[in-house]
Amino acid sequence: MLIDLHMHTGYSDDAAAHSVEDKVRACIDRGLSIIAITDHLDFWHHLPPQETDVDGCLRDMNAAKTAFSDQIELLTGVEIGQIHADPRAAEFLRTRAFDTVIGSLHGMPNDVDIYFHDFKHIDCDAFLQDYFDELLHMVRHGGFDVLAHIDYPLRVMRHGDYIPSFDRFMTSVEAVLRETVARGYALELNAAGLFGWQKRVGPPENVLYEFKRLGGERISIGSDSHAPNNVGRGIEECIAHAKRAGFNSVTVFRQRRAEQVMI
């Protein structure tokens, strides 16, 4: 079964202009069975929340969910960045009914996206330690269902001879994973890394094995598609990555309740 639980529409300001309906049609054409649309809503420590028309998106998702129900299962989702940084995030979720909430760490405590840090001129190992400290804050704060793309820094930090790796930070990785298991979040396998320098889906194999060793049973998979022509991209590789690590099912959240779906 092909499942893609992380994707964006034109409601996200870093995505190509396309509607929820365009997205769902593209997913049906790709042969996907269950999808979640998860447009961005980022919260910050010092700045106001990002302006996204989440209610318009939710309205369109609910309409599409009904309109296409005989062809595909659409789960209404949102990707919340820095859920721990602003109490308005919890208030936002209390007053909206989503099927699934992705928790992401895009920005550091300085409210700068990881992508925009000047890695040529900062201490990258110190940065990674700060990243894991912040990730642990976010995971302990909770309020989401799926812990997204924990390999995001690996995707964007490579420069010159510096090859970023989590291998020296496995104690910190373990702390994050233990908390993830204890709280019942699904760990996301994100296909985006497949199309960067690593040429493989995240998280790295040893991280996924560690999650399994610690008792992790819930995983999610997502393409992180930002355009209609690449829905489901890398999903087969995510499934292969999951199976190699001993996972035979994916956790799907319906009305925020976890259910296992065989892959």
Ligand SMILES: [Zn+2]
């Ligand atoms: Zn993200």
Ligand SMILES: [Zn+2]
């Ligand atoms: Zn995303």
